[in-house]
Amino acid sequence: MAKRQPKVFVNIPVPLTSIIKQPISIPPNTSILDARDILIRHRIGRLVVEFNKKPVGIVTEKDIAKSISIFSGKPIAKILIRDIMSKNLVTLQPEASIYDCAKLMQKNGISSIVIKNSKGKLVGVVTKTDLVSTFLIQSTATLPISKIMTKKVITVSPNDSIFEVESVLLNNQIRRVVVAKNKIPLGMITFRDFVPAKTFDLHKEFTVPQERSEIFWNPQLNEFNANKLSYLLTFSAKDIMTPNPFFVSPNDVVYTAAIIMIRHEISGLPVVRGKKIVGIVTKSDIVNVIASKGKL
CATH class of the missing domain: 3.10.580.10 (CBS-domain)
Structure with a gap:
């Protein structure tokens, strides 16, 4: 049956x-x-x-x-x-x-x-x-987060340069990335974190156009480029991330994730089991549930 x-x-x-x-x-x-x-x-x-x-x-x-x-x-x-x-x-x-x-x-x-x-x-x-x-x-609050979360989570290190972070966002076509160390989420970075004036100034002051373009669109920053452009690495993910992110458990219901997102004006939450990240749930995942009229 x-x-x-x-x-x-x-x-x-x-x-x-x-x-x-x-x-x-x-x-x-x-x-x-x-x-x-x-x-x-x-x-x-x-x-x-x-x-x-x-x-x-x-x-x-x-x-x-x-x-x-x-x-x-x-x-x-x-x-x-x-x-x-x-x-x-x-x-x-x-x-x-x-x-x-x-x-x-x-x-x-x-x-x-x-x-x-x-x-x-x-x-x-x-x-x-x-x-x-x-x-x-x-919502009837019966749908567990594990049913809709994305299990493959793309993360960056706290010490990755802001240019590497933006390259990860653009090349993976994602809107947010988890900053993690040893699979423990430390913060979140979205495109909003690149909008303030200080980020514009960093781009202008520490790069020349050709090098900036290279690092943005390179899917992986190899060791040679990292050494060549080492002065770019002064500013890192930890400098622009939102620290101490809200998170949920795979067994929490989607209703809980929706409440947290609305209340705190955020669009995605790490899903954590035993302090370590096992997935991510976003507003897109909830919209997909609505698109299917709840029929998973």
């Missing part, structure tokens, strides 16, 4: 219109420095780029961090948002469901959906955080 799957959701419909948020929007000719300041001031991860009241792009913390290497020969002050924004917007109309929204996020590997009306005008935005909040309404 097949093992009966636990019931993940209670039957409480949540209309998409109830979670749409009014985003902070900027025009395409905004400078990257002004956009960075807005992200930091409001503690948000993205800005909608708007022209004539219509959404024409979106820019995230990752886009801003990544732009330092892409435009390495151009002064940062002269980089405009139109140069780095994502123009291929994934959108829905307000009449869609939260499941439609979750499926689009899952399919496109994105963290937000732009909502516009039938005339193409900007209505708002729905983020993974908004969907995780709906999970709290619908």
Whole structure:
């Protein structure tokens, strides 16, 4: 007899219109420095780029961090948002469901959906955080984290250079990385940690454009390059990580992880057994549960 799957959701419909948020929007000719300041001031991860009241792009913390290497020969002050924004917007109309929204996020590997009306005008935005909040309404709290966590965890050492860390994020196409020693999590680093002004200054002061580009896009920093660019290693993961991360156990329920993420405004949690990391659970994992309507 097949093992009966636990019931993940209670039957409480949540209309998409109830979670749409009014985003902070900027025009395409905004400078990257002004956009960075807005992200930091409001503690948000993205800005909608708007022209004539219509959404024409979106820019995230990752886009801003990544732009330092892409435009390495151009002064940062002269980089405009139109140069780095994502123009291929994934959108829905307000009449869609939260499941439609979750499926689009899952399919496109994105963290937000732009909502516009039938005339193409900007209505708002729905983020993974908004969907995780709906999970709290619908969840029956019976789903263990072990069922949805990612078991293969990519980590960095506290002494890895910030350039190695960013290379790990970009080359593995992940949004966060655990800083660990002997498999014990010590901190977390996300693209948000590369956005503050001090990181811009580090990139400008301690690298030349060609070397900076090399280290970003090299999947592995070999010993020769590490020696050649040893002066880059002055600043390390421990200097920018968020220390003492919140964590959960594989046996905790997903509801618990969702509560911690919402309450502390974080997007991922190390999963720890006996102090050692055995997985990671993120908002994306919870969105995937919503996309499947709880049918694992």
